Amino acid sequence: MNLDLPLIFAALMGVAVLAYVVLDGYDLGVGMLMPAADAREQELMVAAIGPFWDANETWLVLGVGILLVAFPQAHGVVLGALYLPVAAMLIGLMLRGVAFEFRVKAEGWHRELWNWLFYVGSFLASFSQGLMLGRYITGFDSGFGYLLYALVVGASLCGGYVLLGATWLIYKTEGTLQKKAAAWTRWGLLWVALGVAAVSVATPLVSHTVQMKWFDFPRTLSLMLLPMATLVAWIWVWRSAGRLARGVAGAAHWTPFAGAVAIFVFAFLGLAYSLFPYVVIDRLTFWQAAAHPSSLKVVLVGALIVLPFIVAYTVFSYYVFRGKARAGLYE
């Protein structure tokens, strides 16, 4: 049997990146929402993400790891071109990662400082990731228009993460904080709607390749299912958040998060469709950038053995920490 290894690894990398964006997205989003909450609520918010953030971030290492292992040619090109936003993202991730631990142990103004660094780090990491995505889609072309485009993508991704964070809080909290989260969800939705609309219009303009893929009748008609599905998910989240904000009895707590995840999955599929088969748009395809089959094979075998375990204990961890978050995490 002859496996198309580069294709398999492209799919694996896609899954890792999507898992990262959704999982770390919600905890980065919660970080960005911190200034909107009071001190007691902040404790609950941190408790709602505390047991998960570290494993969530590991998906980023897996994503970049697959890029490194499976597509070494692209790894150098992509990370070299994204040098500064990557450095900014890393500094953001470092600040917020250690702020998790430091803020619990600090007292007085020290604690305020780490809260602030937690917020700033979350924002810096999110915005940089959006910038990276924007630069990536346009093939790292320079020029004012491309920079503006990357900034819009950066802002949109922040909106998306805020949406994920707010809906996660609806799921993990109750009472007044949950009501607040429902209101934040609607702000996040508006932000995302603006962002997605702007990016969807702008992407075909900045990239001829993307334009060719989407405006090709009659295929365009079936492709329109994707924005339609996104719209349906958007309305679903808007309505279920509204029910929670009004305090309607029996409103499910998990639906807004599920809807937000659906929006991210649809956006991801759209993006994947736009870029495929390129790992660096217009320059390198997955097949051109792929590592030697011998090393791909050994990693694939390892991944197939280990991934079921990773999934199993991730499920176990979410099962252990099911239900509403409680403050006083360390006791």
Next chain:
Amino acid sequence: MDNPDLIQLARAQFGLNIGFHILFPALTIALAWFLVYFRIRYAKSGEAAWLATYKLWVKIFALTFAMGVVTGITMSFQFGTNWPGFMNHVGNIAGPLLAFEVLTAFFLEATFLGVMLFGMNRVPAWVHIGATLLVAIGTLFSAFWILALNSWMHTPAGQVMADGVLIAGDWLQVIFNPSFPYRITHMLLASGLTASFVVAGLSAWRLLHAKADVSALRTLRTGVLVAAVIAPLQIFVGDQHGLNTLEHQPAKVAAMEALWNTERGAPLVLFAVPNEATQHNDYAIEVPRLASLILTHDLDGEVKGLSTFAPDTPPVAPVFFAFRLMLALGMAMLALAWISVWVLRKNAAPPRCLLWSLAGFTFSGWVATLAGWLVTEIGRQPWLVTGILRTAQAVGRVRDAQLGASLTGYVLVYALMLGAYMVVITHLAGKGVLPAKADSA
């Protein structure tokens, strides 16, 4: 790429990052096993003091681990941003080893760390002990893979050329390359020493504040006892590692001993200032024939000098000095650990001068680890992968202004993080574990 400044800047940045990163795994690898021990003692005795001890050290562990994670993520990106040539040339070997580290270690550690930190009241005791154990095992897996890669870079084996690229011909040879058994043992023992001196040092710090704290006295004893066992083992393994290096990387050993020319009956240079310009040692204090005796077990044995390997020789002075620093610290740690065990025999109360010494040696393991790391990594230059890839071939094409700006950013963030880390853990330790109610979340 032939801009020497850019290479130096890229090396400085990566060296800073990896040197900063190595501090935290060097502590957590072994500290995880201390946690397992404290956790089991609590489960068996049900004593509140053991629980409080466990909780204190779990906090210190969590902080250290978080520092390791965030700096580790940075490294996974800097492979690409700073050394694209590394992956282009040897990616088919380095890549899978790194991938296995992520797959087998990182997810395991990160997930069960959550259960360990926040799950004590949510899962049965045996599950919680199991989670603590899995975190410890995860750190071992991580060390295994990364040291397999690092050792392969020093003493490559098992690779073949196929279709114009370097690939692994035999993965077992790649992983269990000639220096791997020595290097991983040396590193794991280094972690054991680092952690036991941190445990003993912070406990001593606590006892200086509150001399009646029985929990701190207990952890002090645990720390010095472990250190007293590991220190002589480490010196033995280090010597064996050195002989292995002499066999596979003789230029590194020549630099460690500042031996410029091949000699029979080579002297051991105790102290000197190696002078690259004159290829000569200034202010040298030597013991005749001792280097030959140590390295070849023969007073007249021949030891190859640096000139034999020219021009592919590492810079001599940093390797020479870092090696002496590591040795001196190792001997001092051995002496302090044995003296402590002797003084503390039969449950004697520790005198203040001993407590001050141990507190002063809290982070000695870090300094020794960094010194050893400098010896081995600088000693490999000008190669990135011995005989296969030169460092200069692997450096990226990043503009030096970008490198400079990001380097400044990293330095500032690292300084902030390290400062906060040391303040917080000494504060936590100084506060102690009793009364337990003083610990607020």
